[in-house]
Structure formats: C-alpha cells, structure tokens
Amino acid sequence: MTSAGNKGQSIEEKQYLLRFNADTKSHLTVMDADVCLTSCPDKICTIFCPAEVYKWEDIRMHVGYEGCHECGSCRIGCPHQNIKWEYPKGGHGIVFRLG
Amino acid sequence: MPDKFDCIVVGAGPAGIACAYELAKAGANVMLMERGEYPGSKNVMGGVLYRKMMEDIIPDFYKEAPLERPIVEQRFMMMDKESALTFGYKGLEWAQEPYNNFTVLRAKFDQWFAQKAVEQGALLVCETVALECITEGERVVGVRTDRPDGDVYADVVVLCDGVNSLLAKSLGFHREFKPDEVALATMEILKLDKAVIEDRFNLEENQGCTIELFGDATKGILGTGFLYTNKDTLSLGVGTLLSGLIKHKLKPYELLEYVKTHPMIRKLIQGAEPQEYLAHLIPEGGYHSMPRIVGNGVLVAGDAAQLVNAIHREGSNMAMTSGRIAAETVLLAKAAGDFSERTLGHYREKLMAGFVGQDLKKYKDSTHHFDKFPQYFEQYIPMMSRAASQMFTVDGKSKWEKQKQIWRDLGTAKQKLKIARDLYRAWKVIK
Numbered sequence: 179m180t181s182a183g184n185k186g187q188s189i190e191e192k193q194y195l196l197r198f199n200a201d202t203k204s205h206l207t208v209m210d211a212d213v214c215l216t217s218c219p220d221k222i223c224t225i226f227c228p229a230e231v232y233k234w235e236d237i238r239m240h241v242g243y244e245g246c247h248e249c250g251s252c253r254i255g256c257p258h259q260n261i262k263w264e265y266p267k268g269g270h271g272i273v274f275r276l277g
Numbered sequence: 278m279p280d281k282f283d284c285i286v287v288g289a290g291p292a293g294i295a296c297a298y299e300l301a302k303a304g305a306n307v308m309l310m311e312r313g314e315y316p317g318s319k320n321v322m323g324g325v326l327y328r329k330m331m332e333d334i335i336p337d338f339y340k341e342a343p344l345e346r347p348i349v350e351q352r353f354m355m356m357d358k359e360s361a362l363t364f365g366y367k368g369l370e371w372a373q374e375p376y377n378n379f380t381v382l383r384a385k386f387d388q389w390f391a392q393k394a395v396e397q398g399a400l401l402v403c404e405t406v407a408l409e410c411i412t413e414g415e416r417v418v419g420v421r422t423d424r425p426d427g428d429v430y431a432d433v434v435v436l437c438d439g440v441n442s443l444l445a446k447s448l449g450f451h452r453e454f455k456p457d458e459v460a461l462a463t464m465e466i467l468k469l470d471k472a473v474i475e476d477r478f479n480l481e482e483n484q485g486c487t488i489e490l491f492g493d494a495t496k497g498i499l500g501t502g503f504l505y506t507n508k509d510t511l512s513l514g515v516g517t518l519l520s521g522l523i524k525h526k527l528k529p530y531e532l533l534e535y536v537k538t539h540p541m542i543r544k545l546i547q548g549a550e551p552q553e554y555l556a557h558l559i560p561e562g563g564y565h566s567m568p569r570i571v572g573n574g575v576l577v578a579g580d581a582a583q584l585v586n587a588i589h590r591e592g593s594n595m596a597m598t599s600g601r602i603a604a605e606t607v608l609l610a611k612a613a614g615d616f617s618e619r620t621l622g623h624y625r626e627k628l629m630a631g632f633v634g635q636d637l638k639k640y641k642d643s644t645h646h647f648d649k650f651p652q653y654f655e656q657y658i659p660m661m662s663r664a665a666s667q668m669f670t671v672d673g674k675s676k677w678e679k680q681k682q683i684w685r686d687l688g689t690a691k692q693k694l695k696i697a698r699d700l701y702r703a704w705k706v707i708k
Contacts, residue, residue, distance in 0.1 A: 189528075192465070192551070192554035195554050196553065220526070222526070225522070225526050225527070226519065226522045226527075226528070226529065228463050247556040249461065249556045249557050250440065250459075250558050251461050251558060253441075254453065254454050254456055254519060255519050255522075259453070265406045265443070267406065267423055268403075268424070269312075269313070269314050269403065269404030272318075273314050273318045274319065274321065274383070274553065275318075276382045276383075276384055276466045276553045277321050277382060277383055277384065277464060
C-alpha cells in the first residue's frame with residue numbers, strides 16, 4: 179500500500195477528522211429497546227449508519243450520538259421506524275469546516 | 278428585534294440564503310435562522326456550484342466569492358473492477374467569464390453568501406433550531422425555536438430546512454421518506470499540493486476538473502462516485518440509494534474506501550491527506566417525491582422541496598432558484614397584503630414552469646426505473662467496458678471477428694432482446 183489512504187481508512191480514523199460540539203443529551207432515541215432485541219435480526223442501522231453511531235452490545239443498542247453527522251438515514255432506514263430523530267440543540271452536534 | 282417579521286427563512290443553505298438575500302435587498306424585514314454554529318456548518322455537497330443561477334442573485338459573484346476552481350473539464354468513467362471506459366468534454370470557453378460552474382467548499386461558500394444577505398439587511402440568527410411552525414388554524418404564523426422565549430412571528434415562513442425537512446413533515450406536507458427516495462453520500466476532502474493537482478488532472482492554474490464514476494464505483498448499486506478538484510484539495514465521494522446499502526448490507530465508509538483504493542482512482546489521489554469526512558442525504562425521489570410546497574403563510578424550497586436532478590448532479594442551482602422565486606412570491610403577497618395559499622401559489626406556478634419543474638418532470642421516473650432494474654449498473658456498464666477492451670486490444674483478430682465476439686458476449690437472442698428493451702426503456706425515462 180502506498181501512502182494514499184493509509185490515514186483515515188477506518189471509520190474511527192475518519193471520525194477523528196471531525197469537529198463535534200456534543201450536547202449532553204442525545205438527539206437520537208431508540209423508542210422501544212425490545213424491538214431491536216426481538217424483532218430485528220439484521221440490525222441494519224449498525225451497517226448503514228455512516229458514522230457507526232449504532233452499535234449492538236449483547237442485548238441493547240448503544241447509540242453514540244456524539245459522532246452523528248445528522249444525515250437522517252437511521253430515521254428513514256430503520257425497518258421498524260423505531261428511532262426518534264431530532265436535531266441537536268442549536269449550535270451543537272457536528273461542525274463541518276470544509277465540505 | 279421586531280415582534281414580527283415580513284418573513285422567517287428556516288435554514289441557511291443555498292435556498293434559504295438566496296431567499297433571505299432577495300427579500301432583504303427589496304427592503305423586507307427578514308430573519309434567516311440557522312441551527313449550526315455558522316452557515317455551512319451542517320451543509321454538505323459534492324461541490325459543484327452553477328454560475329447562472331447564482332448570478333441571477335448576485336451578478337459577478339465569482340469576482341469575490343470563495344470559489345475553488347472553475348470547471349473546464351467534465352469526465353465520466355464507466356468502471357469495472359480493473360477497467361474503465363472514459364469520456365468527457367473539455368472546453369476553454371469554461372475557463373473564462375462568464376464560466377459554467379465552479380467547485381466550492383460549502384462551509385466557506387455558505388458563510389460568504391450568508392454575509393452578503395446580512396449586508397443587504399437580513400437578520401442572521403445561528404445556533405437556533407426551528408422546532409415547529411406556529412399555526413393559527415390553517416395558517417402558519419411563525420416558528421417555535423429552542424431558545425428561551427423563542428417564538429418568532431412572520432407573515433410568511435419559508436422552509437429551507439434541508440432534505441429531512443422535519444417542519445414540512447410536521448405540517449403534513451409530506452409523509453416520511455422511504456429508503457429508495459434518498460441517497461446516502463459520504464465524501465472526504467483530501468489535501469494535495471496545488472501544483473500536483475494541476476499536473477495530475479492536466480489543468481492550468483485556476484482550472485478544475487470533475488470526474489463522475491459509474492458502475493463498479495458503487496459495486497453496481499444505483500448511485501455514483503465523484504472526484505472533484507478544489508484549489509489544494511480533492512473532494513472524493515460516493516452516494517447510493519439508502520435502499521441499496523440496506524439490500525446489499527454495505528457500510529457506506531467501506532464503499533468509500535473501495536473507491537479510494539480502486540485501481541482506476543488510487544493513483545489520482547496518491548499522497549493526499551484526508552482533512553474531513555462527511556455524510557449527508559440527497560433527496561433523489563424527484564418529481565414524484567415532491568411534498569406540498571405552498572400553504573397558507575408558508576413555502577418550501579431547496580432540498581426540503583426535494584428539488585434535485587440526480588441524473589445531472591444538479592441541486593444547489595435548483596435550491597437557489599427556488600429560494601429566489603420564493604422571495605419574489607413573498608414580495609408579491611406583501612404588496613397584495615394577502616398571504617393565503619392562493620396568492621402564494623405563484624411560487625409553485627413559476628417554479629414548475631421554469632427549468633426546475635421542467636427538469637424534475639423530464640426525469641420523474643428515472644431514479645425509480647434504474648433502481649427497479651439493477652442490470653444497468655450491475656451488468657451493462659461493465660459490458661461497455663469489456664466491449665471497449667475487445668475492440669482496442671490488438672491481437673491479430675480482424676475487427677469483424679471482434680465485433681462478432683462482442684455481439685456473442687451479449688448473450689442469447691433472448692438476452693439481446695432484453696438488452697434492447699432495457700435500452701429503449703432507459704431512453705424513455707430520460708428523453
């Protein structure tokens with residue numbers, strides 16, 4: 179591998195490039211934790227979320243809202259419409275510097 | 278702060294800023310509300326800004342706006358795993374005034390554009406979330422914000438709150454979108470020496486190039502990749518329908534890495550340092566997904582109105598034009614002293630009669646068609662690449678033999694008929 183792409187390959191490294199002004203309270207809420215546990219074998223949000231906000235931890239969904247890009251994919255893509263999605267408080271959340 | 282504004286514009290993106298600029302310029306009392314720390318801090322796009330629609334608002338803007346490069350070449354790559362069929366157009370008429378389009382970095386551009394609106398007299402209020410529209414009966418009369426005592430009132434509220442448009446949804450103007458109506462795009466801004474960019478992309482100083490990537494860039498899923506040149510950075514991204522990612526259980530950032538390390542792309546970005554990683558949704562449902570865009574005391578513009586022409590990667594231009602027409606409509610209503618849906622209906626009429634509505638109508642079935650029939654991206658694009666390889670490989674076979682071989686590669690008579698039918702159908706949805 180050449181130097182191209184060596185940096186920022188993993189999602190952790192990509193997220194490290196960003197600036198966040200995280201609120202103390204999550205703007206993303208799993209409405210019914212049982213739905214994830216019992217009715218959602220794929221847990222597809224853990225796959226398509228571009229910031230790996232959603233991580234399945236044995237019996238529950240961990241929501242790392244601090245790294246959210248506020249794209250809205252989880253709200254639209256959750257097969258059970260089980261995610262309450264709001265904007266972070268004014269001035270909080272992701273702060274894009276370039277793109 | 279006044280008790281009541283002529284207009285509140287929610288969201289400082291291309292649509293909202295255009296609207297606020299035009300209103301302030303005409304002397305209206307307008308508040309531009311933005312939830313981010315500054316305009317652009319929540320905004321993402323691949324990076325192409327079209328000159329014409331911006332100049333309709335600020336003539337000669339390119340003499341002072343923070344632009345990256347005027348685009349002089351647009352390339353298209355039809356990719357397979359280890360090959361690409363490339364075509365494009367380069368013309369030096371695009372390297373001089375009045376220019377065709379530019380690459381921009383949104384956080385920089387939007388701040389500049391919003392500042393222009395402020396200079397015209399708009400009141401820009403950042404770090405403020407519009408929670409809901411305040412209504413009186415059927416009529417929108419203001420916006421409830423997340424600030425203490427944060428109710429603000431206006432004759433008209435223009436919703437430019439982006440692809441998710443929670444406000445238009447809360448008014449019942451649209452239902453929740455489906456995963457096949459939005460594309461999830463991820464991109465990286467990659468730092469690279471200016472001179473290296475110019476050598477690598479065959480550019481003079483102050484010239485830029487865009488490359489659109491089809492086929493294997495999205496592993497055959499409906500979508501595109503892109504590689505754009507900025508001043509001393511590159512924008513590299515890939516977007517596919519959210520439904521495609523779900524169906525193929527694909528992580529978007531892994532697809533982005535796939536493009537970055539693709540043998541047709543790798544050397545173009547070699548040595549470039551990632552500066553920022555961004556994800557955003559693009560409304561791609563087109564005409565059929567458009568929400569209601571006019572109500573009593575309310576208009577919807579830009580991505581919130583789903584104004585994107587995915588086939589031609591146009592969106593910011595439609596946003597600006599819609600914002601401008603929204604402003605014109607608010608001024609008309611103000612002059613008439615009537616902010617009812619009937620008077621504000623001017624917005625919809627004018628928008629749909631112009632290029633925005635016409636282009637949305639032209640491509641109204643295209644996203645759905647290419648999504649429903651995945652063979653275009655999965656099979657036909659690689660097929661074109663293979664045919665080019667056949668034809669251009671000199672191996673002693675006659676060109677007639679090669680043509681026969683390409684013809685045979687298309688499959689049985691039945692398969693050929695299917696291809697012919699698909700091509701006809703593709704022509705029908707984009708004609």
